[in-house]
Amino acid sequence: MVNVGILGATGMVGQRFIELLADHPKFEITALTASARSAGKRYEDAATWYLDSPIPESVKDITVVDTDPKEAKDVDIVFSALPADTAAIVEPKFAKSCIVASNASAMRMEPDVPLVIPEVNPEHLDLVEIQQKNRGWDGFIVTNPNCSTIALTLTLKPLYDQYNIKRVYVSTMQAVSGAGYNGVPSMAIVDNLVPFIGGEEEKMESETLHLLGEFDGESVVPAPFGLSASCHRVAVVNGHTEAVFIEMEDDLEIEDVKNCLCNFKGLPQKLDLHSAPKNPVVIREEENRPQPRMDRNTDNGMAVTVGRLRKDAAFDNSLRYVLVGHNTIRGAAGASILNAELISEIM
Amino acid sequence: MVNVGILGATGMVGQRFIELLADHPKFEITALTASARSAGKRYEDAATWYLDSPIPESVKDITVVDTDPKEAKDVDIVFSALPADTAAIVEPKFAKSCIVASNASAMRMEPDVPLVIPEVNPEHLDLVEIQQKNRGWDGFIVTNPNCSTIALTLTLKPLYDQYNIKRVYVSTMQAVSGAGYNGVPSMAIVDNLVPFIGGEEEKMESETLHLLGEFDGESVVPAPFGLSASCHRVAVVNGHTEAVFIEMEDDLEIEDVKNCLCNFKGLPQKLDLHSAPKNPVVIREEENRPQPRMDRNTDNGMAVTVGRLRKDAAFDNSLRYVLVGHNTIRGAAGASILNAELISEIM
């Protein structure tokens, strides 16, 4: 078993890490960190448990420590659920000696930090060597993208491999859990929606092209198409829904696109990693799917569900679809864990 | 006072007609029709009143009659809130002698039936003459578009007049009231959304281009750009939200676009029609507006609110914005009433 720690273990994504790692066959939670206010307490006393599943017995009695490598010792991998500003300061400290699999946005776009979805761009992990050399670290940081980016990119990857994508428009309907437990007041969401999520559109636009970009041995050259996002918060607890419009350079047939998405397998599927979904993309044929409450948990929340796949009558070489992905599993904690599983297997 | 009737007066849109007409300075409700089950009853007994405002005293005692011109007599204008299939049969009967201002979709795309938003294409009313000649009617039918089309088109019209629109993508988040009181089960919408509304995308795509099209004296030639829609139902009672992406042929400045939208006035504003909003399009500068619960009632629900007006970083000559419009006022009953007010004034 590999000893792992969770940085920022009391928040919403921290709790997902705990839930997903509690029965993990290779990783054993041996350290939980949080802010000074929680340090020294039993985890059960420090955290208000937000998830619908019960708090795992195995973590209840772990003593929470400060988010500091001197406190969270004897771990090989740390998973980071820290807010961006804290992550920027603390993750580099851990990376001196540990593998940091981070869900935070702080280091994602650093040129020598791999931003990885295992099914999409595992080869970007080659950046680790550059990172270690640049920074003189024995460990390293690997990041996963933003929740809405991951779901989108998992569906774009097989298409990008087979077609010449010209432009993508995406409009999201995102779950409130994405903002943390206290992030969205109920006054803002009952009989309402909020058509703005700070920084989200910029992240989707830059991260997606970066993920699909090519690592040329020194840095990542973003994919050469245009992507425009409009991001909105709706009254859904978990599960981001995205309406996607794509224009290709050439003609396409819907059946081919469907097969392309259905048959998509990446390295995690080939390596049969513990958290890998059988199929990263699942197609639903019903006219009114995917729906977040019905489809977010597909394959333990690690698969993205695509439906309403149809040609775009208005434009040549174009298609439209709707996708749903679980934002705190596939889009956050599960993404970091799959990164760590891949690293454990191949590095 | 002009005597008016309401066809399908017990449903959700029928009730909005009643609410909006109860204190109208020129129109007086003298007939209310419904299905055979309700005919013969007092309106208050026939209808389950769904609106938040109380049922107007003036209609409580009106006896509901069958939806038949022989029963609903002595009216000059009838407002139709009928379902499409009934409308197709009944509206032509009324049009023999009456003006039919219809919210139903049945006749909208008939070549000789004007589909009109008074601020957008009042000149399409010239089709009436052709319609009456074709069909031998003394009255005529005028229709208004689908709820989501109206809100979108009100914002596209001033842009279309000033810029060369190349393509439009729109993704909607629509209120449950658009499906009627029983249309969307709560099981489908609590902690969920439904990414499909039957026929809605097709209506948005065809009606919008028709409304912006040119009447050449014989028929309407649709506007020559592409428009693609993806339509979704969310947990909002009233007020449709739409994320709009537009590519123009040429460069644009956001300030110019803003002025173009703000300063837009149409014939209803010039004629100072009773139900005309002061400005058909209202701009909000806050980063998180428009929101349906906050903005749907702007100018009595007759104005469309636009926010998040911004350039599209990914594409040249492109802009994005979010709009909110009240789907059963500006998008349904209020639209038919404004059509009737315009007709009363100019024909």
Place this chain on the structure above:
Amino acid sequence: MVNVGILGATGMVGQRFIELLADHPKFEITALTASARSAGKRYEDAATWYLDSPIPESVKDITVVDTDPKEAKDVDIVFSALPADTAAIVEPKFAKSCIVASNASAMRMEPDVPLVIPEVNPEHLDLVEIQQKNRGWDGFIVTNPNCSTIALTLTLKPLYDQYNIKRVYVSTMQAVSGAGYNGVPSMAIVDNLVPFIGGEEEKMESETLHLLGEFDGESVVPAPFGLSASCHRVAVVNGHTEAVFIEMEDDLEIEDVKNCLCNFKGLPQKLDLHSAPKNPVVIREEENRPQPRMDRNTDNGMAVTVGRLRKDAAFDNSLRYVLVGHNTIRGAAGASILNAELISEIM
């Protein structure tokens, strides 16, 4: 394995039966019935699957048959998820040769039909002999109570055994799934609640006292205290919440009440029945629990969670608490299955 059928298998409770029975160690689904419209179709084609978990592979290809003992043959037990009116006609036909474990309300208050919660009144199953004699059946009908009754009665039973209950007031906040998929329109529940559920208060008041009543060898004598219910529907998908006020004849200590509830075990726990929760009643100490989304799935949805257990400052000998129970698992399909498991074990 015992062959079982599900009557009314396509509705919401029918689907819960399928979900809960799909991997059952003793019961094997061999027949699924529905209305004539569905008969002859594969189950997957006949049903619109409403649950968040995927439709079990094992039932997809079962051919749905009419709800008639001639069609649903070779079954030892049938679970009934029929509407009350159909149940009244069809269940007696099945009872001629089968055990009918029914969730329908039709036969619940028949004097010779046991209304049973296995933890509460298993001895009422002795009515079966009288029923078979009265009606000349080889099989029999056993029913479970209404969803909100079950949750309440599971908490009242241990108290009733230890204290002299004088009066109970209960105010419910019930999930929309209790009315079936199409039962509650979203217009009725978004930014709203409905303070009425047809027949619910009467069922709670009569069934609870019947369940706690004594079987005197011939019939059931209801428990001798008063119970008053007020029932309301709120915007929750699954999980009924109930605020309970109880006055006892004598003084009480909260710690004793807590122990009484915590330590409660019934026959299903002693027999270790497959669907029996470890503890029928689980106590939460947090000041803001139980909450339906967080607590409905406790012990696979078969335990009732109680919180806010406190004395009533206004009245002597009084206490108050709030409970949450899963309405379509413990309150419906799971209740019938536990009844059948008990019968299989002891009869």
Place this chain on the structure above:
Amino acid sequence: MVNVGILGATGMVGQRFIELLADHPKFEITALTASARSAGKRYEDAATWYLDSPIPESVKDITVVDTDPKEAKDVDIVFSALPADTAAIVEPKFAKSCIVASNASAMRMEPDVPLVIPEVNPEHLDLVEIQQKNRGWDGFIVTNPNCSTIALTLTLKPLYDQYNIKRVYVSTMQAVSGAGYNGVPSMAIVDNLVPFIGGEEEKMESETLHLLGEFDGESVVPAPFGLSASCHRVAVVNGHTEAVFIEMEDDLEIEDVKNCLCNFKGLPQKLDLHSAPKNPVVIREEENRPQPRMDRNTDNGMAVTVGRLRKDAAFDNSLRYVLVGHNTIRGAAGASILNAELISEIM
């Protein structure tokens, strides 16, 4: 016109004060106070406007000042929407020279501070004389009760006058606006409810009996019956719903109770005060009313709507009903304003 100030003018209740006072015939807003962070700014720049109605033009340019009598000068009445801790410090300072009509809970149960609902206990205003004498103030403080208390007590008052109330149980389903804009996270309320509101049950229990109590010339003697409350937060924006169970000493007829509630008029109705509803209590006969979205705005949000009035089958001399009242209008800002209108008229 009387010059009035609003203390805590940027919060949710502060905004309701502004909305309700903007067109008031006797009160003119001349001062708005907020925390130091907002002081010095134009009101429009200082406040994030939360209400569905637009921010009144007349207040946009008022400069917000510190909540201090030296800053908010030349006002005769101040309305307090302050949090309890601030109110405890600041309201006495204002009361040296002003009338303070407070919605804060800080001073409500002070023996010499009148806690008043104008229809219920206007005679408690006689405490003012004692207060001024005790404290040496030229002004004074008058308070209104908690939101859920006001709605309940308005329905209890006419019953208390006509019957001997023995005991009352009340279970509430309260709107999220009652906790302020940021009070309830959406994670806590989507597909969920929270069965706890800090301090609410205690307030309902003590304030209601105090309001119905008798002022004996020196202090208020609470009404001599028992009242027990259980308070819950549900997914409703505005409008508290309460299920009420009452046991009387003697027999009752539902028709008499209905008449008693319907015909109830208080001093505000007799004096025809500007904000007084025509009837403080409105009865709905439909089996599924009152509902918060439909009934909260009855008589501009100042009337309480009662429905489901029925005998309690389980208990003698007992009745049950459900009520809805607007929590931030009748239950907060409107309550303080009605107090001030009464004081202006009679003192």
